[in-house]
Amino acid sequence: MAKIKGYVEVDIERCKGCDLCVAACPEDVLELQPREVNNKGYHYVYLKNPDNCTGCANCGYICPDACLTVYRKKFA
Amino acid sequence: MAKIKGYVEVDIERCKGCDLCVAACPEDVLELQPREVNNKGYHYVYLKNPDNCTGCANCGYICPDACLTVYRKKFA
Amino acid sequence: MNENNIVNPENIVYKKPKLMNDNYMHYCLGCSHGVVHKIIAEVIEELGLEEKTIGIAPVGCAVFAYNYIDIDWVEAAHGRAPAVATAIKRLNPDKMVFTYQGDGDLAAIGTAETIHACNRGENIAIVFINNAIYGMTGGQMAPTTLPNMKTSTTPRGRDVRMTGNPIKILDMLVQLNGVCFATRHSVHTAAAVKKAKKAIKHAFENAMGGKGTSIVEIVSTCNAGWKMTPVEANNWMVENMFPMYPLGDLKNI
Amino acid sequence: MNENNIVNPENIVYKKPKLMNDNYMHYCLGCSHGVVHKIIAEVIEELGLEEKTIGIAPVGCAVFAYNYIDIDWVEAAHGRAPAVATAIKRLNPDKMVFTYQGDGDLAAIGTAETIHACNRGENIAIVFINNAIYGMTGGQMAPTTLPNMKTSTTPRGRDVRMTGNPIKILDMLVQLNGVCFATRHSVHTAAAVKKAKKAIKHAFENAMGGKGTSIVEIVSTCNAGWKMTPVEANNWMVENMFPMYPLGDLKNI
Amino acid sequence: MTHEIVISGFGGQGVLSMGKILAYSGIMEGKEVSWFPSYGPEQRGGTANVTVILSDKPISSPIVDKYDIAVVLNQPSLEKFEEKVKPGGSIIYDGYGIHNPPKRKDINVYKIDAMDEAVKMNNDKVFNMIVLGGLLKVAPVAQLENVMEGLKKSLPERYHNLLPMNKEAILRGMEIIRQENKAEINEN
């Protein structure tokens, strides 16, 4: 059976840690950095469970700051 | 049979000769002075057929310049 | 029969309202404004509101309304009468505050003030003279000018593709909760005058009763702007204006 | 599995739109404005209108929209974007002209300009961000603020008896013949974003096609003004804003 | 030579267009001209007036308050302008519109029964042309051919068929105007 896998690249310096992508991800892939902040002082997002990502791009659509590039590939 | 008669007093200097009362009178009582004008230069209204007047006050209601005082009396 | 039998104060069935003074009105011959002035004077008198009424005159032909009805008046900037009335009424809630506005005043430059006063449900009455033209400034197109109607700024008739369709502002205002009463009348016959008077009376009562904003549109003529005789103008209004602005209540709660 | 297999341009299913530049956006974290900006950038690109589009930025949080999407822009005075757009479109009928306006801008100070541009049926698109508050100036009441909603000028909640009910401006605008398309959307889920995009695309197509005025309301959050986290704000919006401003087409001809 | 003329009457009497024809006539005559109306809110009724200046030299002020000639077509106009005629100047009035004629002795007074004449001609519209004829008789500021040229200029093309009738009215006006008083000037 073909398997679909996804991945998300985060533009850390654009990210404001708004948590919207985290809430929107159906696969619990994302999380805000609990301690680390970017140069603007925001706890940016990172992939806590990258393997869960299906590349559905929900996160990308709702990110207000266009920080996310979403990849998706079908593996045979 | 009781007979209803009316009469209309015209405030000549207020009258602008707009003809609205003339048109509104159901009894053909009123007419504009064909030649005479008041101090403002208007051909004011007068009672051409005063005997026809029923005092219905149509003329009074629609006169924009409040020139008309309408009287009405029932005669035994 | 001697006329002296009739001409006697006790036989008077119609006369110039008491609150209307003797000043000669500046309006053109046959202008609807005068009729509405009479009605307002009568209603204030009948409701006993002479000492409680503050009228807001617009910029438009009716700017001089204050010269004819002996109450307190405030002349508002063009279009701003509803804002002026808002403040007076809020600051003096026991007074009867009404605006008297033309279609240019109310539905062009004053659109925002009209809509927001109505939306807030200010306890005021708005008497709205819709003569489909800017009378005072020489007959330019108003927001309510009919399609193909000639005015000095639409000399070949209003082209709705260029200037839009006539705005039926009452239809918009009735949607606002703040509006308790919206109705359309005319003053071209004695019967119409009596109905219009009832409406204005109701509006003034609402204003005193704190029921919200009432708006009484009077579909009117401007024979000077329309370039007709007053009698022609009335006929033209019945034929052309009434289909676009049908008379009757739009809202009454 | 190696991520490098996936991270390859050909596998991209979502990314920052090309027309959106790298400038860091000034918006608060989680603000709906950013999402709508992305949509607009994508639509212009997809319709191939980069060289034909002139955007009108409002006064409001989106005043800096011009910093983020690489098209020609004109920043309008508060509330006047529809007037600005009117002239640009009339003088340049082959261009795609849209305004981007907040609720304060469009439905308070700009009420008259909005209504009259719509009434004239200007061939423009209006993107209307209704976040029920004045974001930019620190969260004051907007015309669209919900009853009992707390803002910095209604610290105990909007008292509709004092300030009126929220204005549903779209419901008023659909009555105007000049409006060809009026619809309400949101951008709080991926599905919603996709629908909103379709609507904006349709609006821009209408503007090019000379069909009249299109207005796309985006029911939005202003988490800063609402004093919530962005996630809370989305939930609050669904629960409270949607009942007042139901999503969907109001007019589409 | 400069003529400072005021024409005044009721709104509907064609005062402004008479002034315009006069001014156009002046142009045809090669003169400098100015035309300055009273203007007000649009309502009908009330009095309108226009100041027309015709001169061989550039006109300095288009607004003056003494006139060489006043043409007055109703009572209020007479009351307003009688005192503003320069001593030795002229006043022309219409007999129908004015019941109490001018009283000044130091000006020339002319009467023209233009309204009656217009009624006779069965044409209200030529009233102001009759008056114009009278004015041109009193002050021949332009030759008739130039007046006719001016009239042509100031009328839209579609009304050019009315030119002969207007000419007739002007000629009629020239005929019927009558002097009532000759200015007595006391030079002391």
Added chain:
Amino acid sequence: MTHEIVISGFGGQGVLSMGKILAYSGIMEGKEVSWFPSYGPEQRGGTANVTVILSDKPISSPIVDKYDIAVVLNQPSLEKFEEKVKPGGSIIYDGYGIHNPPKRKDINVYKIDAMDEAVKMNNDKVFNMIVLGGLLKVAPVAQLENVMEGLKKSLPERYHNLLPMNKEAILRGMEIIRQENKAEINEN
């Protein structure tokens, strides 16, 4: 004696209210005070700062561009204000917010790990009080009791139960602040 102090950090770090408490403390101490914020559009994020002046004399200009003390809580603030500290003046920075510490040698540099301490105290909200404590240690512009009075004044009644916790944080700040550099002034 006049103290011209600037406090600067991210929007959410409580910079303005810290300045307000400081100003109120000054009032309680009987001083003249002024408080002048940076202000901008409401969006969150970005840097906020406030200038607080405490003085024995009436304050002339509430706006200055050289400071006796700069309290900087993030990197952009340090970059903006380091150069604006008067020679011999002081800078106080938070170790968490600032990765590249001040470089000037002619000023006193203090470090306070207020963010870490707030985490330890399990209470983000007291971060700015810890910093205030540090500031008061460095520049004892008001006595603790007056600071507490000032705090009380600037907090709405309903938060007065938090006063003890804030006091603790201020005391903690006084303890943990550490001097990193002593100004070398070359008087030449």
Added chain:
Amino acid sequence: MSEEISLMKGNEAIAHAAIRYGVDGYFGYPITPQSEIIETLMEAAPWETTGMIVLQAESEVAAINMVYGGAASGKAVMTTSSSPGISLKQEGISYLAGTELPALIVNVQRGGPGLGTIQPSQSDYFQTVKGGGHGDYRLITLAPNSVQEMADFVELGFKLAFKYRNPAMILTDGAIGQMMEKVKLPEFRPRRTEQEIREQCPWAALGKTPDRKPNIHTSLELDPVIMEKNNERFQAKYREIEKNEVRYEKIQCEDAEYLFVAFGSAARICLKTIEMAREEGIKVGLLRPITLWPFPSEIIGQYADKVKGMLVVELNAGQMVEDVRLAVNGKVKVEHYGRLGGIVPTPDAVLGAFKEKVIE
């Protein structure tokens, strides 16, 4: 410490002072840097205590016309805004002046032109004192330079406005509006009753009683002869105000060889500059106009005979300097130092400019 002293922003001080003075109505539209005024009022909810009405209008245009209405009914009413919003009010302000109605307008200036910046500026001086609206009219203009004066001038503004039946403006800026200082608020004063208003303002449109003619408020007059009379009455009133109401502050002027002329926040900065200059032995004083109109021309004219030069310091490109030059009438050099677009000059920058431009 007296309990009465509080620490607050200039904007907040205006709001509290308005409530305490017994203002009847506030009508405004938010704009930075003055939205705290309406916010403070809404928080204080004076309609529950003094009965003061506070209404967020749909626009600045609506707000000024609400003020116009309220004023016509004899009430003490006010609006506040900042530069672009004040521009929108110009028609309304001209109406207030033309109808001779008292009202208080506050302009917390920001830098322009256009949308400009939200930082402080004094570039609406001309607009305020020369007539931003149409027609020959004057606004009584007060220029506070501290939070205390922000509070105090609410009362002063209304007093003058009612005394002369003329709109008054508090012309301030973002710096004074946003900064906090100690302030002693005025005592509470009850709002006037309708009876009191009818007595004190017999012109108020409050409903015509049988004992008087209708009160009609209008600025329209089509007869130019009457209209000229109206205007002459206004001008006579303005001359009267110029005679009676000039206010200014002199600081270290006794021995001054040079004079700064500055108002509002610029004057605060000059205060410090004077300190610095005096430390260097330069004898300089500050003449601070408190009323910008009526302008303290006479006293400035007198100093023109005494000092060697003047520097006018403004947060603009040179506006009040014209009034200073008109007062000086060529008698002494008058130079200008201004910063633009929201920049507030530092005291040393002013000192530098002073040395360069005025001291040869």
Added chain:
Amino acid sequence: MSEEISLMKGNEAIAHAAIRYGVDGYFGYPITPQSEIIETLMEAAPWETTGMIVLQAESEVAAINMVYGGAASGKAVMTTSSSPGISLKQEGISYLAGTELPALIVNVQRGGPGLGTIQPSQSDYFQTVKGGGHGDYRLITLAPNSVQEMADFVELGFKLAFKYRNPAMILTDGAIGQMMEKVKLPEFRPRRTEQEIREQCPWAALGKTPDRKPNIHTSLELDPVIMEKNNERFQAKYREIEKNEVRYEKIQCEDAEYLFVAFGSAARICLKTIEMAREEGIKVGLLRPITLWPFPSEIIGQYADKVKGMLVVELNAGQMVEDVRLAVNGKVKVEHYGRLGGIVPTPDAVLGAFKEKVIE
């Protein structure tokens, strides 16, 4: 008689000149005494010939913002109004200046303040030249004194507006607007094509082409340092305009012992007064500023050394007289004669005032 000479009102001349000059758009709202402008345009229907757009806006505020939009797209656009309507445009005018957009605004002044009167006045001088809107900006201001100049200044106004990217105003009044005189209209000139606009106005917002950055028109700048730079750029431009564009007319000034200074309709009246004065042997000349800003200060300053006194005649309470006094800087007596509220003084009244005030 050349066919080209027509007799028309000043208002009509503006409309016809606009069409002939190739103006792209007119946006206006009716108001007396200038409604003939839009009426003449609507009658001429230039959209069928030159392609010029003529739109009756819903208000003056909408109209000026339409002008702002049209100007931003590089088009030659204009609006016209009269005093109260011009007050409403002040925010928009400030935006035009702050965004450096060319546009033509016509104010056919009437008497104020407030609704005032519809008769002629010059009482918006201050509003126009000092800044009726907020912020430090200037309007290039042309003051026609004849119907011919009404026509001619349309072109001049647009030329200057585009040359300096700055709004220009024709400041005239009801007298010039309503009176008819002979006028020679300019030749027809085709409207610029989009290509021409893109070349001549590379800043025009007409859609971003790949060869350039986005054209962004905004007056907003939150960084005061940049905002100050913007303002300094404006000020430098204003100095440039002051250097290059001063226009005035000297009439019988060569041997003048006294000088009238007057513009527009007041200057016309002074012309006649001069005739009368010269007949009495009084040597008086007229300096007529044609540009009110930039103001002909230099030449007036020069005459201050030559004449014994000046009389500034205005249809207002004394506005331009301040600029004359600033130019004269105390060197000679400068008096003012003004009439208010729509009254136009007669030449003998001016002569009387001159004798009383200026000749001792």
